[in-house]
Amino acid sequence: AQTVTQSQPEMSVQEAETVTLSCTYDTSESDYYLFWYKQPPSRQMILVIRQEAYKQQNATENRFSVNFQKAAKSFSLKISDSQLGDAAMYFCAYRGNEKLTFGTGTRLTIIP
């Protein structure tokens, strides 16, 4: 079974600084997708960024980018120029054949 590990339960960053959230996963599949979701206090899960495993190029969405290391099974999220609205729970997720498997989440606090 696939597992997703987020080893940082909590992180904090100064506003306008850069922060990196870690995620590792375990799988025997060769074709899969990886995602980062954000869950603000409103509880709505919002897709932040996605990566197809067969693509070597790291995905980027505005201030959000990933460092995808397939051999190391690592998928970290970098948030640049952190803003107060980035404060939320962040979940890393893996999808292989059908199911979406989540990590335990990282709570990100932005310090004004």
Added chain:
Amino acid sequence: DVKVTQSSRYLVKRTGEKVFLECVQDMDHENMFWYRQDPGLGLRLIYFSYDVKMKEKGDIPEGYSVSREKKERFSLILESASTNQTSMYLCASRDRPLYGYTFGSGTRLTVV
């Protein structure tokens, strides 16, 4: 935008009650999912459905059942609610693989 609507934002039920959590999506997605979210455990898959009247067990199906009589509606049923089922319940639907899942805003269920 795809919308996934969960009928209740908060619910309080008594131990032993039969509880129905309703989820409706408006984009004709074939795949629908129920997760529960607990602090420190992330999101765990309870049940999912590929199509009408089809269902598959997820990682933690014990104590739950589901119903999918129409494509747009996926119901989670707690046959006899227990206090250890106090949790946040999230419904999701999926279309194209790359785009991950679209989530509802969750139902926070308290069983007393």
